[in-house]
Amino acid sequence: MVTSSDRIKEVTVVAPINIALIKYWGKRDEVLMLPYNDSISISINDICAKTRLRIGPSVTEDSVFVNGVKMDLDKEKGFLRLFSEVRRLTRKRKVKDSVCNDEDASNSDKFSKFEVMSETNFPVGAGLASSAAGYAAIAFALGKLYNFDESDIVRIARQGSGSACRSIMSGFVHWKAGIRQDGTDCICETVASPDHWKSLRAIVLVTLHEKKSIGSTSGMRQTAKTSELFRHRVDKVIPEHVKKLRKAIYDKDFATFAAITMSESNQLHALCMDTNPPLKYLSEDSWHLIRIVHAVNDAVKSTKLAYTFDAGPNCTLFLEEDFVPTALAAVKKYCLLTDDLFGMALNV
Amino acid sequence: MVTSSDRIKEVTVVAPINIALIKYWGKRDEVLMLPYNDSISISINDICAKTRLRIGPSVTEDSVFVNGVKMDLDKEKGFLRLFSEVRRLTRKRKVKDSVCNDEDASNSDKFSKFEVMSETNFPVGAGLASSAAGYAAIAFALGKLYNFDESDIVRIARQGSGSACRSIMSGFVHWKAGIRQDGTDCICETVASPDHWKSLRAIVLVTLHEKKSIGSTSGMRQTAKTSELFRHRVDKVIPEHVKKLRKAIYDKDFATFAAITMSESNQLHALCMDTNPPLKYLSEDSWHLIRIVHAVNDAVKSTKLAYTFDAGPNCTLFLEEDFVPTALAAVKKYCLLTDDLFGMALNV
Numbered sequence: 102m103v104t105s106s107d108r109i110k111e112v113t114v115v116a117p118i119n120i121a122l123i124k125y126w127g128k129r130d131e132v133l134m135l136p137y138n139d140s141i142s143i144s145i146n147d148i149c150a151k152t153r154l155r156i157g158p159s160v161t162e163d164s165v166f167v168n169g170v171k172m173d174l175d176k177e178k179g180f181l182r183l184f185s186e187v188r189r190l191t192r193k194r195k196v197k198d199s200v201c202n203d204e205d206a207s208n209s210d211k212f213s214k215f216e217v218m219s220e221t222n223f224p225v226g227a228g229l230a231s232s233a234a235g236y237a238a239i240a241f242a243l244g245k246l247y248n249f250d251e252s253d254i255v256r257i258a259r260q261g262s263g264s265a266c267r268s269i270m271s272g273f274v275h276w277k278a279g280i281r282q283d284g285t286d287c288i289c290e291t292v293a294s295p296d297h298w299k300s301l302r303a304i305v306l307v308t309l310h311e312k313k314s315i316g317s318t319s320g321m322r323q324t325a326k327t328s329e330l331f332r333h334r335v336d337k338v339i340p341e342h343v344k345k346l347r348k349a350i351y352d353k354d355f356a357t358f359a360a361i362t363m364s365e366s367n368q369l370h371a372l373c374m375d376t377n378p379p380l381k382y383l384s385e386d387s388w389h390l391i392r393i394v395h396a397v398n399d400a401v402k403s404t405k406l407a408y409t410f411d412a413g414p415n416c417t418l419f420l421e422e423d424f425v426p427t428a429l430a431a432v433k434k435y436c437l438l439t440d441d442l443f444g445m446a447l448n449v
Numbered sequence: 450m451v452t453s454s455d456r457i458k459e460v461t462v463v464a465p466i467n468i469a470l471i472k473y474w475g476k477r478d479e480v481l482m483l484p485y486n487d488s489i490s491i492s493i494n495d496i497c498a499k500t501r502l503r504i505g506p507s508v509t510e511d512s513v514f515v516n517g518v519k520m521d522l523d524k525e526k527g528f529l530r531l532f533s534e535v536r537r538l539t540r541k542r543k544v545k546d547s548v549c550n551d552e553d554a555s556n557s558d559k560f561s562k563f564e565v566m567s568e569t570n571f572p573v574g575a576g577l578a579s580s581a582a583g584y585a586a587i588a589f590a591l592g593k594l595y596n597f598d599e600s601d602i603v604r605i606a607r608q609g610s611g612s613a614c615r616s617i618m619s620g621f622v623h624w625k626a627g628i629r630q631d632g633t634d635c636i637c638e639t640v641a642s643p644d645h646w647k648s649l650r651a652i653v654l655v656t657l658h659e660k661k662s663i664g665s666t667s668g669m670r671q672t673a674k675t676s677e678l679f680r681h682r683v684d685k686v687i688p689e690h691v692k693k694l695r696k697a698i699y700d701k702d703f704a705t706f707a708a709i710t711m712s713e714s715n716q717l718h719a720l721c722m723d724t725n726p727p728l729k730y731l732s733e734d735s736w737h738l739i740r741i742v743h744a745v746n747d748a749v750k751s752t753k754l755a756y757t758f759d760a761g762p763n764c765t766l767f768l769e770e771d772f773v774p775t776a777l778a779a780v781k782k783y784c785l786l787t788d789d790l791f792g793m794a795l796n797v
Contacts, residue, residue: 329712337681375716
């Protein structure tokens with residue numbers, strides 16, 4: 102006798118958070134979740150989401166638990182968009198496979214409800230790209246179960262949260278915006294593996310655990326709609342930044358890497374300021390950290406430390422291994438963080 | 450007998466502060482004090498500097514007193530630059546006049562030291578364009594004494610502080626950047642007299658009396674040098690803003706006036722953010738005011754209130770007469786200002 106448990110399929114995967122070096126801000130297509138511009142991120146493997154996905158007859162409704170808390174799927178739209186995309190892809194495959202009579206595929210919609218259990222090793226909602234890691238893990242798990250190829254996984258992850266697709270890969274990831282209307286050239290590509298730049302370190306500083314007041318989705322929509330500087334950044338500045346940053350990564354040229362990373366962070370927040378009404382994601386603590394980084398670089402007469410801030414007040418510092426003691430000493434001396442350093446000198 | 454006092458020349462003038470609607474940020478020529486872009490301001494006659502200028506045999510050194518405090522002319526470079534420009538102009542005139550033997554002119558360099566006594570009816574150094582009003586008053590006084598024409602007075606005032614030249618005139622003033630290298634097409638022009646838009650009011654809110662940490666001169670130098678968005682603003686955005694704002698002023702179209710004014714304020718601070726290292730002039734109080742203005746406009750479903758911030762945390766609100774009670778009530782209810790409202794519903 103075949104028990105129902107035999108027909109349960111379960112897979113567990115891990116996905117890292119990613120920190121944007123070239124910032125993603127604005128969707129050229131909100132249905133297909135296509136960005137206006139290329140972005141480049143670095144995956145931090147030490148900070149990750151571990152996700153168990155189950156499908157089978159006993160799974161009768163979609164459910165998502167994050168660190169034991171059941172999500173309200175009517176509020177967290179990303180999960181349903183992601184599940185819909187998977188269903189669309191499996192239906193599409195079924196239509197195709199009905200011709201070649203593939204039993205596995207034709208069975209796929211029997212297992213059409215998803216049970217997701219996610220655990221993160223960092224506080225959720227602290228503005229640490231937690232959703233990106235979470236969505237990436239789900240997309241990756243679904244990809245394993247259904248044997249999707251990478252481009253499908255990227256598209257599925259994107260439906261959860263645009264930048265989640267960058268968490269599908271390790272190391273330095275280049276998310277290409279593409280120009281096609283159907284999004285088929287919107288892909289992710291590894292610029293370099295984590296092994297390439299062994300001395301690079303990240304320090305993630307959590308200054309705030311509160312949820313931010315303006316979500317990224319509505320924020321970036323407002324910027325794209327109202328900022329007069331937005332198109333210039335997309336058309337002229339970003340292509341230059343992408344070229345220079347890729348080269349800096351290949352060359353392990355920290356000073357250039359730092360200059361582009363800080364400029365990108367500042368420019369994201371400049372565009373937020375140029376939005377109507379203006380958006381403010383940086384706090385006084387963020388500014389304090391910005392000043393400390395510049396002061397440290399001035400003091401050592403060389404660019405040894407870089408900061409980046411996403412649409413939130415938390416900071417990621419980048420530096421090379423030999424500068425870790427100096428940087429940690431400076432941060433501890435001059436910062437009163439509300440939390441301990443979240444990640445100390447993480448490998449990237 | 451002719452006493453020395455007979456030969457004292459003295460003149461007293463008054464000059465208003467001006468609030469930039471289209472923002473000046475960056476000098477294309479630091480010697481001639483020529484701006485990169487046009488700007489438009491409004492002179493607030495109720496907030497002004499009253500300046501007495503004396504020259505004569507008993508005045509044996511340059512001196513400047515502001516509200517009774519003697520300025521250190523080695524530190525406040527603007528005064529010496531301004532005096533130098535006057536001397537240059539009088540020498541030039543003397544050379545010219547030696548041909549036609551004009552006695553007044555040939556005597557001019559006997560009276561070559563200046564004594565300036567300035568009184569302001571507002572706190573100096575509070576970021577209220579105090580220096581602009583002060584320099585404008587000195588330039589105006591010198592113009593009266595030496596019978597300079599307006600273009601000379603504009604050039605003299607600019608040597609004190611670029612934006613001072615806008616305080617030479619009342620009402621709405623358009624400072625044209627010009628394109629000539631010698632600055633002869635860098636002029637000020639009245640867009641409309643204060644009488645033109647009788648219902649317009651300004652409320653100046655002083656949130657901070659401290660001197661700001663980064664002066665405008667070095668700030669704007671850094672922006673012009675490092676911001677990747679700066680040229681786009683100068684070349685593309687500002688000409689559009691100037692055209693639209695001039696029309697809004699002519700039409701007394703408050704909603705458009707407010708939209709451009711707020712966008713200009715936001716964009717100035719966006720460029721400051723896009724500077725390396727980034728510049729921060731807005732405080733949490735400034736942001737609080739920004740949010741209140743948008744909330745008030747949302748509440749009345751119409752743009753009735755506009756804010757603008759220069760390179761400092763203080764705010765000027767613009768509104769029409771009929772909205773003054775509502776606006777003051779909102780500001781009083783939601784703001785804890787460190788000072789009383791500085792100017793309450795000033796005529797512009």
